[in-house]
Amino acid sequence: MSVIILGIESSCDDTSAAVIRDGLLLSNVVASQAIHESYGGVVPELASRAHQQNIVPVVHEALKRAxxxxxxxxxxxxxxxPGLMGSLxxxxxxxxxxxxxxxxxxxxxxxxxxxxLAHFIKEENEMTKQPTFPFLCLLVSGGNSQIILVKAYNEMEVLGQTIDDAAGEAIDKCSKVMGLGYPGGPIIDRLARQGNPKAFSFSKPHIPGLNYSFSGLKTSFLYSLRDWIKEDPDFIEHHKMDLAASLEATIVDILMDKLRKAAKQSNIKEIAIxxxxxxxxxxxxxxxEHALKYGxxxxxxxxSYTTxxxxxxxxxxxxxYLDKDFCSIELPAYSRVTLQ
Structure with a gap:
């Protein structure tokens, strides 16, 4: 008998429902909330209200498509x-x-x-390469930056994580400082493809071990812009592509530096993102590039599986489900960032 799972996601500002049969994805429906763009970030109260409006039609559509x-x-x-409590x-x-x-x-x-575990999603008529345990995973988003040792689907260990801001948060805030809008990630990414990543240099943290820090980079970016704008009020407009490329290159370098160390220390060459x-x-x-250089x-x-x-x-x-790992209906939601 087939195992059919309905998945529901509402941790932030996307309402989503998906159906999987025997490990094969049948549908994945996402309703995003454009209302937050004008506020420069997710407004929790507006997000929870939108989830209330979206949840039933999204689940209905996911079942229909499947x-x-x-x-x-x-x-x-x-x-x-973890996530926003109202949304959850x-x-x-x-x-x-x-x-x-x-x-x-x-x-x-x-x-x-x-x-x-998004790496284990299978789609019909698609050959999906899946990592084998144990592997390392660099988890980077607006709220989290972590290097995780994945020993099994239900056994994960955080080797390093941000001690302040996440990489995605730093990108969003720098984009906001430049007046480029929210969310900043796609905007910076698009501009960076047309810019020179070596045009400008910004501060990189010196954090021991495998932990990250991005607050110093944000400060360096802000102060540098302030000084450049004093000399040229239209500096951002004249250099936004190079600024985006240099910011992106700095963040990528910070992320990859610690990931290289983690791979060397653990002697693991199966690396996911x-x-x-x-x-x-x-x-x-x-x-x-690292795959070619370090094997x-x-x-x-x-x-579609990154967000x-x-x-x-x-x-x-x-x-x-295969392990009969079910939960009680009494279990509450939790907002705190943690990895189980």
Missing amino acids: GVSKEELSAVAFTRG LVGVSFAKGFARSLNIPLIDVNHLNAHV AGGVSANNGLRNAFR WEVYIPKF DNAAMIAITGYLK
Whole structure:
């Protein structure tokens, strides 16, 4: 009998539902919220309201595209955390009610684990190269920057992480300082492709071990811009492509430096990348270059699996279902950043 999992993701500002049958993705529907762009960041109250409006039609559409009725579902997997509490509560509450109405198991999923396990999503008629355990994963997004040792789908160890800002957050804030808009990642990425990555230099942190820091880079970027604008009020407009390329190159260099150290220390050459910033062209190119230079076997996700999506929740739920790793309906959502 087939195992069919409905995955629900609502940790931030994307409402998503996906259906997986026996490990094969049947549908993955995402409803994004453009309303936050004018505020320069996600507004939690607006996000939770939008989730309430989107959750039912998104789940309906996911089941429709998958050609699956709700009665055929084996279990409901949902993002329990971390994330924005108001957003999480919408998805968690819906998942609990939906599963109870169908009398099927609930599976709670850690959002960060799911980003890592997005590499195990299979699509019909597509050959997907999957990492073998153990492997290293660089998880980079707007809220997290971590180097993770993945020993098994349910056994992960954080080797290093940011002690202040995440890489994606630094990109967004620097984009905002330049007046380029939100979210900054895609904008910086697009401009950087046309600029000179060696045009400007910015401060790099000297943090011991495998931890990251990006607050000093933001300060360096801000102060440098302030000084340059004093001499040329239109400096940003005249140099925005080179600024974007230099910023991107600095962040990529910081990320890859610690990842190289982690790979050397652990003697692991199976290296994956995950999270929203893994869509960045410069970072993807750096991964490919390192693969050639250091003999790494690298795993780079499809663009659709880099941002928040329910396919990664569903595949994690599927793996947990096989182990009968279900959760109680009493379990609450959690907002704190953690890796289970």
